[in-house]
Amino acid sequence: MxxxxxxxxxxxxxxxxxxxxxxxxxxxxxxxxxxxxxxxxxxxxxxxxxxxxxxxxxxxxxxxxxxxxxxxxxxxxxxxxxxxxxxxxxxxxxxxxxxxxxxxxxxxxxxxxxxxxxxxxxxxxxxxxxxxxxxxxxxxxxxxxxxxxxxxxxxxxxxxxxxxxxxxxxxxxxxxxxxxxxxxxxxxxxxxxPTESPIFLTDDFVAEKTLQGLSLQDVTLSVIDEKNKTIASHEMDLLFTHFGISGPAALRCSSFVNQLLRTQQTVTLKLDCFPDKTVNDLMEEVAELAKTSTKQLKNALAGFLPERLLLFFLEKVGISEQTYGQTSKEQLEEFVSYCKNWSLTANKTFxxxxxxxxxxxxxxxxxxxxxxxxxxxxxxxxxxxxxxxxxxxxxxxxxxxxxxxxxxxxxxxxxxxx
Ligand SMILES: Cc1cc2nc3c(=O)[nH]c(=O)nc-3n(C[C@H](O)[C@H](O)[C@H](O)COP(=O)(O)OP(=O)(O)OC[C@H]3O[C@@H](n4cnc5c(N)ncnc54)[C@H](O)[C@@H]3O)c2cc1C
CATH class of the missing domain: 3.50.50.60 (FAD/NAD(P)-binding domain)
Known part of the structure; x- marks a missing residue:
C-alpha cells in the first residue's frame, strides 16, 4: 500500500x-x-x-x-x-x-x-x-x-x-x-x-433525596460570582438528581461554575421557577388561589408548582399546614422569594x-x-x-x-x- x-x-x-x-x-x-x-x-x-x-x-x-x-x-x-x-x-x-x-x-x-x-x-x-x-x-x-x-x-x-x-x-x-x-x-x-456537565450541590435536600427525579420546564438557572454578579443565566429545563442538578440549564451553566471553582470552594446558583413573572405577580397569584380557601396552603396552592417542590418551599418557610388567613405577609414573601430566587450551592461538576x-x-x-x-x-x-x-x-x-x-x-x- x-x-x-x-x-x-x-x-x-x-x-x-x-x-x-x-x-x-x-x-x-x-x-x-x-x-x-x-x-x-x-x-x-x-x-x-x-x-x-x-x-x-x-x-x-x-x-x-x-x-x-x-x-x-x-x-x-x-x-x-x-x-x-x-x-x-x-x-x-x-x-x-x-x-x-x-x-x-x-x-x-x-x-x-x-x-x-x-x-x-x-x-x-x-x-x-x-x-x-x-x-x-x-x-x-x-x-x-x-x-x-x-x-x-x-x-x-x-x-x-x-x-x-x-x-x-x-x-x-x-x-x-x-x-x-x-x-x-x-x-x-x-x-x-469539563463543560456541558451535570452539577453537584451540597444542599441538604440532595442527600435527603427530597426532589430527586423532579424535572422543571423553562426555569432560569443563574451562576453568581463572589461579588454577587450574575455571570451566566439560562432559561431551559432542569432535572434534580441524586447528586444535584442536570438537564440543559445545568449543563449550560457548568462551564461557568468550573471557571469560578478555580478560585472558590463553592459557587452560588440561583433558580427562578417563574422567569416570566414578577414577585408582585406571584404574590397576587398566591392570594387569588388561597385567599378565600379554608384549606392548608399545601392543598390550596395545588398546581402552583410541582407538588414536591411546592411542599418543599412551604415547609422551608414552615407554612405548609397553615391556611392563607393564618399566614403573615412576610411568610408569603419568603415563600415567593424561594420561587423566584432560590439559592443553591455547587461544589463541583462531573x-x-x-x-x-x-x-x-x-x-x-x-x-x-x-x-x-x-x-x-x-x-x-x-x-x-x-x-x-x-x-x-x-x-x-x-x-x-x-x-x-x-x-x-x-x-x-x-x-x-x-
Ligand atoms: C454523550 C454526548 C452527547 C453530546 N451531545 C451533543 C449535542 O447534542 N450537541 C453538540 O453540539 N455536541 C454534543 N456533544 C459534543 C460533540 O459530540 C463533540 O463536540 C464532537 O463530536 C466533536 O467532534 P470532533 O470531530 O472534534 O471530535 P470527536 O467526535 O471526539 O472525534 C475525534 C475522533 O478522533 C479519534 N482519535 C483520537 N485520537 C486518535 C489517534 N491518535 N489516532 C486516530 N484517531 C484518533 C477518536 O477515536 C475520535 O473518533 C456530545 C458529546 C457527548 C459525549
Missing part, C-alpha cells in the same frame, strides 16, 4: 470526516486515520442517539451559543456555516427536521443516517480509510510537517489535520492524543476543564471523563482563524474540539466540528498543491 498522501487527517469524528471529504473534493489524495474500528463513535451518541447535526440559528446566535471562544469562528462560518451543513446532508438525500431551540436532526431519528452518509462520501471520494490504526506521533523535521507514524509504519503528507477531539467520554476514542501531538511541535494547550464537551484546548493565538493552519509549523491544521473552543449542547459543537473541518480540509488541500 502506498504510504504517500497529500493530506492526512487524524481522527474520524465529524471534524475529521468533513475535513477528509473536503480535501478529497479539492482533488487531493487523502488518508483518514481513526483509532476505533468505525468512525463517528461520539457523534452517534449525540442528541440521545439521534444525532443533533447542527442548529438552525443565524451565525451571530451560533457564536453566542459557543461561550468558549466562539468569536474565533467568524472566519470559519464565513466560509462554511450551519446552512451549508444542512445543504451538505440534504444534497446527499438526508431529510432533516428542526426541533425545539433550533436543533436539527435527521428525520430518521437515527445517528447512523448521518455517520453512514459521511462514510459513504469518504468511500466515493476514494479517501484511504485506516480504521483501527491510531496515530502514534506526527513527524516533522522542525521546519515543516512531514507525516504521521502508526504501528504500521510512517505515512508522508504535505498537510496533516489534527481532529482528535477533546478528552471527554474517553471510551469514544477522544483521549487527548491531539494535545500531545500539538505540544510535540511547539503548540501550547490551555487548561482543560469530571472531564463524564462531561459532554472539553473546555480548553490548542491555544488559538497559535492558529490562524482564516485557514486553521498552525502558526508554529507549516503544514499542520486543526479542526473540531481539539481547539480551545466549546459550545453548548444543542448542535453547536457539532456545527463547529463540521465547519472547522471544512475550512481546515480546504486549506490543507491548497497547501498540498502549493
Amino acid at each position: 502506498s504510504k504517500k498522501f497529500d493530506v492526512i487527517v487524524v481522527g474520524g469524528g465529524p471534524a475529521g470526516m468533513m475535513a477528509a471529504i473536503t480535501a478529497a473534493m479539492n482533488g487531493t489524495k487523502v488518508a483518514l486515520f481513526e483509532k476505533n474500528k468505525r468512525p463517528g463513535k461520539k457523534l452517534l451518541m449525540t442528541g440521545g442517539g439521534r444525532c443533533n447535526v447542527t442548529n438552525n440559528r443565524p451565525v451571530d446566535d451560533l457564536i453566542f451559543h459557543i461561550p468558549g471562544n466562539g468569536r474565533f469562528l467568524y472566519s470559519t462560518f464565513s466560509q462554511f456555516d450551519n446552512q451549508d451543513v444542512m445543504s451538505f446532508f440534504s444534497e446527499r438525500g438526508v431529510a432533516l427536521k428542526e426541533e425545539d431551540h433550533g436543533r436539527i436532526f435527521p428525520v430518521s431519528d437515527k445517528s447512523a443516517t448521518i455517520v453512514n452518509t459521511l462514510k459513504d462520501e469518504l468511500e466515493q471520494l476514494n479517501v484511504s480509510l485506516h480504521f483501527k490504526e491510531p496515530i502514534e506521533k506526527i513527524i516533522s523535521d522542525g521546519e515543516r510537517i512531514q507525516g504521521v507514524r502508526t504501528a504500521e509504519g510512517d505515512y508522508s503528507a504535505k498537510s496533516v489535520i489534527l481532529t482528535t477531539g477533546g478528552i471527554t467520554y474517553p471510551s469514544t476514542g477522544s483521549q487527548g492524543d491531539g494535545y500531545r501531538f500539538a505540544k510535540s511541535v511547539g503548540h501550547h494547550v490551555t487548561p482543560l476543564y 469530571g472531564l471523563e463524564k462531561s459532554f464537551v472539553t473546555g480548553g484546548g490548542v491555544e488559538l493565538k497559535e492558529v490562524n482563524p482564516k485557514d486553521l493552519a498552525s502558526k508554529k509549523i507549516p503544514g499542520l491544521y486543526f479542526a473540531g474540539e481539539v481547539l480551545d473552543v466549546n459550545g453548548y449542547t444543542g448542535g453547536y459543537n457539532i456545527t463547529t466540528a463540521f465547519c472547522t473541518g471544512y475550512v481546515a480540509g480546504t486549506h490543507a488541500a491548497y497547501n498540498a498543491f502549493a
Whole structure:
C-alpha cells in the first residue's frame, strides 16, 4: 500500500470526516486515520442517539451559543456555516427536521443516517480509510510537517489535520492524543476543564433525596460570582438528581461554575421557577388561589408548582399546614422569594471523563482563524474540539466540528498543491 498522501487527517469524528471529504473534493489524495474500528463513535451518541447535526440559528446566535471562544469562528462560518451543513446532508438525500431551540436532526431519528452518509462520501471520494490504526506521533523535521507514524509504519503528507477531539467520554476514542501531538511541535494547550456537565450541590435536600427525579420546564438557572454578579443565566429545563442538578440549564451553566471553582470552594446558583413573572405577580397569584380557601396552603396552592417542590418551599418557610388567613405577609414573601430566587450551592461538576464537551484546548493565538493552519509549523491544521473552543449542547459543537473541518480540509488541500 502506498504510504504517500497529500493530506492526512487524524481522527474520524465529524471534524475529521468533513475535513477528509473536503480535501478529497479539492482533488487531493487523502488518508483518514481513526483509532476505533468505525468512525463517528461520539457523534452517534449525540442528541440521545439521534444525532443533533447542527442548529438552525443565524451565525451571530451560533457564536453566542459557543461561550468558549466562539468569536474565533467568524472566519470559519464565513466560509462554511450551519446552512451549508444542512445543504451538505440534504444534497446527499438526508431529510432533516428542526426541533425545539433550533436543533436539527435527521428525520430518521437515527445517528447512523448521518455517520453512514459521511462514510459513504469518504468511500466515493476514494479517501484511504485506516480504521483501527491510531496515530502514534506526527513527524516533522522542525521546519515543516512531514507525516504521521502508526504501528504500521510512517505515512508522508504535505498537510496533516489534527481532529482528535477533546478528552471527554474517553471510551469514544477522544483521549487527548491531539494535545500531545500539538505540544510535540511547539503548540501550547490551555487548561482543560469539563463543560456541558451535570452539577453537584451540597444542599441538604440532595442527600435527603427530597426532589430527586423532579424535572422543571423553562426555569432560569443563574451562576453568581463572589461579588454577587450574575455571570451566566439560562432559561431551559432542569432535572434534580441524586447528586444535584442536570438537564440543559445545568449543563449550560457548568462551564461557568468550573471557571469560578478555580478560585472558590463553592459557587452560588440561583433558580427562578417563574422567569416570566414578577414577585408582585406571584404574590397576587398566591392570594387569588388561597385567599378565600379554608384549606392548608399545601392543598390550596395545588398546581402552583410541582407538588414536591411546592411542599418543599412551604415547609422551608414552615407554612405548609397553615391556611392563607393564618399566614403573615412576610411568610408569603419568603415563600415567593424561594420561587423566584432560590439559592443553591455547587461544589463541583462531573469530571472531564463524564462531561459532554472539553473546555480548553490548542491555544488559538497559535492558529490562524482564516485557514486553521498552525502558526508554529507549516503544514499542520486543526479542526473540531481539539481547539480551545466549546459550545453548548444543542448542535453547536457539532456545527463547529463540521465547519472547522471544512475550512481546515480546504486549506490543507491548497497547501498540498502549493
Ligand atoms: C454523550 C454526548 C452527547 C453530546 N451531545 C451533543 C449535542 O447534542 N450537541 C453538540 O453540539 N455536541 C454534543 N456533544 C459534543 C460533540 O459530540 C463533540 O463536540 C464532537 O463530536 C466533536 O467532534 P470532533 O470531530 O472534534 O471530535 P470527536 O467526535 O471526539 O472525534 C475525534 C475522533 O478522533 C479519534 N482519535 C483520537 N485520537 C486518535 C489517534 N491518535 N489516532 C486516530 N484517531 C484518533 C477518536 O477515536 C475520535 O473518533 C456530545 C458529546 C457527548 C459525549
